[in-house]
Amino acid sequence: MNLNKRLVLLLFPIILFGYGIATFFVYQYQKSSVIELEQAKLEQRMFQLQSVFKEESSAVDNAMALFLEGGYLSDFLTSASSSYRDIALSQGLNVLTSQILSNKPNSRLSFALYNGSGDELFYYERSADPFATISNEQFGVTQKMIAHHITSSWELFHNSSDISVVKGRLLDRVALLPFKGRDINDSVQLSFAVRMDQFSDYLSTLEQSYNATLVWSNQILPVENVFAHSIQLSPNQFLTIKPNASVLARPLLNLRIQLIFVAFFLGVITYGLLIYLISRFITAPISALDNELTQVMEYQKENISPTESRSEIGQLSKKFYVLFEQLQNNLKKNHEMAITDTLTSLPNRFRFYEYAKSALIKAEQDKRFVSLIYIDLDNFKFVNDKLGHEAGDDLLCFLANDLQRLIKPILQSQGGCMVSRLSGDEFAIVLTHKVAVDEADDLAQSVVALFEGGYQSDHYYFPVSASMGIATYPADGHNLKELIANADMAMYNAKRSGKNRYKHYSENIASAARRTKSIETQLKMIDCDKEFSLVYMPYTSANMQIKGFEVLIRWHSAELGEIHPDEFIPIAEQTGTYAKIDHWVFETAFKSLPKIRDVFGEECVLSINISAAELGHHVVLDRLIELKEQYGIEDKSIELELTETFSYVQTSSVFDVLNGLQKAGFSIAIDDFGVGYTPLLHMIDYPVDKVKLDKVLTERVTKPEYAKLLPALIELCHLQDIVVTAEGIENTSQYKNLREAGCDFFQGYWLSKPMTLDELENWYYVYSNKGNL
Known part of the structure; x- marks a missing residue:
């Protein structure tokens, strides 16, 4: 007898057949009990849902009764039309709704009053929306009652977004009794509507928990499925909830697991009784094969020993031998691929x-x-x-x-x-x-x-x-x-x-990294007004007239001391905190422009650096236009300097922002011109009004050996209708060379170091008295 027949004859008939049949019958018996229990739970929750509906919908009945008893309507109709009459009615409704909905602060209750012609006389809504208008459902009830002379109406509306109850009354305009006249113009129509938030939430919870289908009907529906239930919400409104069949799957699955566990436990006991027979005829040859497989899996040997046996175990051993040979070869190839970079063939x-x-x-x-x-x-x-x-x-x-x-x-x-x-x-x-x-x-x-x-x-x-x-x-x-x-x-x-x-x-590098981390941390929680300040560096025209100031930022940290912009600005750009700094710089500079123009003249311009990291975002365009309008800044009063060394990226968003800034009245300048990768491309592609020669370039081209290059460089800019400012001028000789070459504006320590706003006026007094103007 071979191995498979022994397993079938000795193990499966006893374990699988016996306990399988027993488990099946027990499951069928217990299944109906589980379904009945779940149905009872559903009915209980539906009764709770019905109670919530009755309690919440009663708000419109209470509101209508209290409103009519309180004389609010008669006061309103007998008073002359005015804002005071509306306010008085609104206050009364506030008091009324607060009484009715005292334990429901977030409930939405609305009141509408219409004349017999269908014109709205007053609308009130208790909600967080200051612009709320009457809902379509409430308006529909109003028009229906007026059109058909219906004296009283109570209706339930439901849709995908919300559920509401509307109660309406059509009253005689004078007697305030149910309208019985012929001329509808002698009537008024009032209605209260409440949005059934608690009912909707509870219903949504039931719908989600049962993955159910909701059926609204005007009569009770026959229940095709045992696992379903209907409730009556109004004389002509019924709600039936039909849970998804999958809802019963979990308790039935738990039942099956329990029964299988019991059957398994009993099967193990039975297996103990049969182990003697199985071990004698089956497990001995398998154990030998298992020991060899274990040695292979624990890397004690590469493969099992080959065998010539023709028995089932022998044939199985041969197949395992071939399989492990293939696995060893594949393992070596896969390991080689796993540790090698596919592109460069280097170790990964x-x-x-x-x-x-x-x-x-x-x-x-x-x-x-x-x-x-x-x-x-x-x-x-x-x-x-x-x-x-x-x-x-x-x-x-x-x-x-x-x-x-x-x-x-x-x-x-x-x-x-x-x-x-x-x-x-x-x-x-x-x-x-x-x-x-x-x-x-x-x-x-x-x-x-x-x-x-x-x-x-x-x-x-x-x-x-x-x-x-x-x-x-x-x-x-x-x-x-x-x-x-x-x-x-x-x-x-x-x-x-x-x-x-x-x-x-080195420790110095570690210290620098810690300082960088400290700067990054400080920037995230900095109070710009307390730690940042602005200084202003003037620049002149060829006739030594002050034409504007470059705005520079300074940071004095209470924890880290003075921090140079070259140190903290790159960190701010990398960490995404520069937008806040940019906004502070622009707003503070815009505020200072009137004071500067009082001293230096109405044509004075402020040049402000803008982070290249923000050029791809339209929010910077909107923010600058908003600040310009807020502080009444005239066109061409602000010049935005783009650092020329930022990476040259021709993207539609960058062009849109730059063109938008120029159309909004800002001038565009390229700062540090001449030290980046693509200065000419910047000058040609971007909407540029000015370039500022970097101080390194200024120093180089003002030397005698480079004198021929300077006029050509400036003329190249002028051919593009771009004016030129030279930065970093240190002495009068450089100034004269640049002026003779046709440079438009001049800036550097030769003229002045950066100054605070308070220092500018004193400096200008000394500067003008020296005969520079």
Whole structure:
């Protein structure tokens, strides 16, 4: 007898058939009890729903009775039409509704009064909406009663959004009794409506909990399904709730689970009685196979032993042998794919962690150093945006090959080195070495050399560089997490220090990172009025007339002291807190413009820097227009300076914002002109009124050897109808050279340092008395 027949004859007839049949009959018996219990619960909740409806709908009856008994209507109709009459009625209705709905502060009750012609005389609504109008349902009841001379009406309305009850009365205008006359103009129609919020909420809860179908009808419906219930809400309104059949599924499932558990428990006991027979004929050969499979799964052996047995167990062993052979081969391939970056074929992040942890353990045993060199490409996004992702992939693949080439001599001489791609444009090199710094420095310098003058592949030239951070075990961290964090910190320090260089982690770098974090924290909760201040740096025309001021921000932190804008503004832009600073600067500067013009003349202009991070958002356009209107700023009184070094991105949103600002009366200027990547493109593409020569460019082109370039540069701007301001003028000689070359405006310490608003007037008095004007 083979294995399958033994299992069928000895195990299944006893366990499955016997306990399966017993469980089935018990389940059928208990199923009806569960359904009856759920039906009883449903009926109880429907009775509660009916009670909620009666209690909430009674508000319209109470309101109508109290309103008529209180004489509010007669007072209103006998009084002359005026706002005082309406206010008196509104106050009366407020008192009335407060009495009726004292325990329902959020309930919505409305009152409408119409004359016999259907014209609205008064409408009142107790709700949070100050612009509320009469609902379609209440208006419909009003028109229906007037049209058909119906003296009294009580109607229930329901739709997908809300449920409401409307009660209306058609009264004689004089006697205030039910209208029985012929001329409808002698009547008034009043109605109260209450929105059934509690009833709707309770009904919604029932509908969701039962996943039910709601049926509204004017008569009680026959219940086709046992699991359903109807309630009467009014003489001609019935509500039937039909729960989804799936609602019964959970209690029935619980019943099945309980019965299966009991059957399982009894089956185990029965199985104990049969174990002797099964172990004698079945489990012995299976146990041997199981032991071999366990050894394979615990990596004690690669595969089970091959067998020549032709029994069922022998055939099964052969199949397991073939299966494990295939699994071993697939496992090796999958592991190789799992630890390799698909683009560059370098080890990926998973393999990096695996290798680095192993290197640290071995370094601790051998008393050696492990350096983590964290590499991040500078301007890689520029490559993808300008040359396309294909070029970006080409760059990454070529760089991967170069990095592999650089570490190859290390691998040949001493081993202990691996380069991996972590993600995007981030790479990491793990280097095990004997000398604390020198070997890591040599490798880092080799990487920097790859990017001198840009980076070249077979098909492209890339204007990129690399910033690197180095952290070394054990001085800079005792575990991989610390080394990664510190190397990353050093890399960002290298990036801020000028890029295409490397930095070793140090306490100074950590201190700078902590300061950056402190600045970031302070910016999130800063009180701009207490810690920020503005200073004003004047600029003149060619005849030395003061034409305007550049507005500069200063920050004195109570905790961190003086913080230079070059330090905190990039942090603010990166963390998204600069919008608040921008708004404060603009509003404070706008406020100061009238005082400045009182002293310096009505043509004086304020130049204010605007964060490039905000140019892609229309909210900055709306905010500036709002401030301009709020403070009555004239057109061309404010000049917005765009930092020329921001990345050149031609997006529709940027153009829309800049064009919108120019149409709103703001002038547009490019600041720091001449030191970025694409100054000419900025000047041609963007709606620019002025460029400001950067102080580095000003210093360079005013030297004798560059004298020929200066007039041509200024003329190039003038050809575009763009005026030119020279920043950073330090002496009279530079001023004269620039003036002779045709420069329009002049700014620098040669004229004045930035001053507070209070200092401007004294400075101007001294300046004008020197005969400069």
